[in-house]
Amino acid sequence: MSQGGAIHQLARRLLAPGAMALLMIVGNAGATEETEMVDAPAFHLQKPGGGHIGSADITxxxxxxxxxxxxCVPCVQEIPHLDRMFGKYQEQGFVIIGVNYQQDEPRIIRFMEKRPVSYPMAMDPDGALSKHFGVRALPVSILIDREGVIVEKLVGTLTVKVLEAWLDRYLAK
Known part of the structure; x- marks a missing residue:
């Protein structure tokens, strides 16, 4: 085998697993997971800059x-859309909590100063709540109905179209 052929074969062996992993990640982007209808766990999180928010606030x-x-680029890109949807549906009993995954408070505060939002942000510094909800990639959006039941879960970017469909279904109940 020529040196060029050997290099080509080696490159193929090394790149194939990486390409497969990338396909698995991209292929799952924006995938709604089969949601097991279970009660959302109780939680109590600190807000950047002070205060707390938790499950009692969404009852x-x-x-x-x-x-x-x-x-997370997709996370940052969906924030303005989520903020608009929060403003549009807040009076109907819709709330969003942005749960920051394992970042320090000063970094979150600096980010929020540059990109203010009207919905509350919270911190999950040790990833405990994220782990409890099965978060293994970002962004992840979890919808909890008025009875405290997890009814939808989406891994990847949450589009306005999908969120509006969810809200049409669950705000009416």
Missing amino acids: GKVALLNFWATW
Whole structure:
């Protein structure tokens, strides 16, 4: 075998697993997971800059927990859309909590100063809540109905179209 052929074969062996992993990640982007209808766990999180927010604050409301990080490009891109949807549906009992995944408070505060939003942000510094919800990639959006039941889960970018469909279904109940 020529040196060029050997290099080509080696490159193929090394790149194939990486390409397969990338396909698995991209192929799952924006995938709605089969949601097991279970009660959402009780939680109590600190807000950047002070204060707390938790499950008691969403009782009787349709709540979206959006797990995100400042380094996650799709997460950052969906924030303005989520903010508009929050403003549009807040009076109907819709709330969003942006749950930052394992970043320090000063970084989150700096980010929020540059990109202010009207919905509350919270911190999950040790990833405990994220782990409880099965978050293994970002962004992840979890919808909890008025009875506190997890009714939808989406891994990847949450589009306005999908969120509106969810809200049409669950705000009416």
